[in-house]
Amino acid sequence: MQIEFNEEEIMIQDTAKQFAEAELKPNAELVEQESGKELFLSNIKKLSELGFMGINIDSQYGGIEAGSVAFSLAITELARGCSSTAVTTSVTNMVAEVIQAVGNEEQKSHYLPKICSGECFAAGFCLTETVAGSDPAGMKTQAVKEGDEYVLNGTKTFITSGDYAGVFVVWAVTDPSLPKGKGISCFLVDGDTPGITIAKAEEKMGQKASSTNQVIFDNCRISASALLGKENQGFKIAVTELAGGRIGIASLALGLGLEAIEYAKDYIKERKQFGQSLSNFQGLQWMLSDRYTELEAARLLIMQAAVNKDNGLPFSTSASMAKVFASEKANDACYTALQLLGGAGYIKEYPIERLARDVRITTIYEGTSEIQRVIIARDILKD
Incomplete structure (x- = not known):
């Protein structure tokens, strides 16, 4: 390619x-x-x-x-x-x-x-709930139509930018009588709409500057014109758009992995032990070689998914492949970088401590590594 x-x-x-x-x-x-x-x-x-x-x-x-x-x-x-x-x-x-x-x-x-x-x-993507993470079709938030309005009730969790988003895309059940996942609709909701409460930002392990909040809808009334797409067709929207989001998170993970391993590379070139630069030791050279090779492979997987998307080709599976591989190899790169710095890598004075915290979530949000493997396997095994 x-x-x-x-x-x-x-x-x-x-x-x-x-x-x-x-x-x-x-x-x-x-x-x-x-x-x-x-x-x-x-x-x-x-x-x-x-x-x-x-x-x-x-x-x-x-x-x-x-x-x-x-x-x-x-x-x-x-x-x-x-x-x-x-x-x-x-x-x-x-x-x-x-x-x-x-x-x-x-x-x-x-x-x-x-x-x-x-x-x-910013804008918020309100899909996840406490009872509906990897299984978003199991969501409980409801939107009941009353005249020219829908009334939203429910709670979304782990919402990026919750406390400063100007608009949310919100998924809710509009027809609970339909089979699971079939009665879900999608809505555009302004962040300052009455009936919305943004909970205190979660205290996270990493990516601390980005707010992550619960978004609570309590008899939140929105115009029927806020419906995005067709009623009861919202789950298809979520599945399709999450694939594009996975290109973003794979790319983010790649950036973290590259930043960490390049910092570690420069560090071991300068750091001396046993009378010579750490970069002269073959064991450390091999650690670098493996991480750089893996990150380059991740970059190519990401580019394949992005090129497919730009060309109007199917890209969901390639996006999942890119996301699971890039996020896991970026985690490996950050932890290898920490190991190469030794005790210094564990100290906040050095950026590796932050990068290692920040990278951990990339195997979880926008679909866990396990869910990515389910998506890939389904495509491989389908008739």
């Missing part, structure tokens, strides 16, 4: 790299703290102004129409600077793509310019 990036893709990659180096990496530790919240949101706003919240969105709605390959390149570079910023960017782009793919003209014209411009700081 030969992949040649066009001028626009290279420009976007370079812009993301420069932004990560100048704005994100120097402040990655600060934005994890409460005092760094405003800086984090300021960086999100700056990325909106650069076009990074609508990478694959049509220009008529404020996007830059650069495609999935450009999206992947951008997320990888941003993750090398700050994975919290990268995941916020990835999820916001995913919501924008849902609206573009399924929304009517009124919905697209209303919401997409707000997302792309940064008028909405």
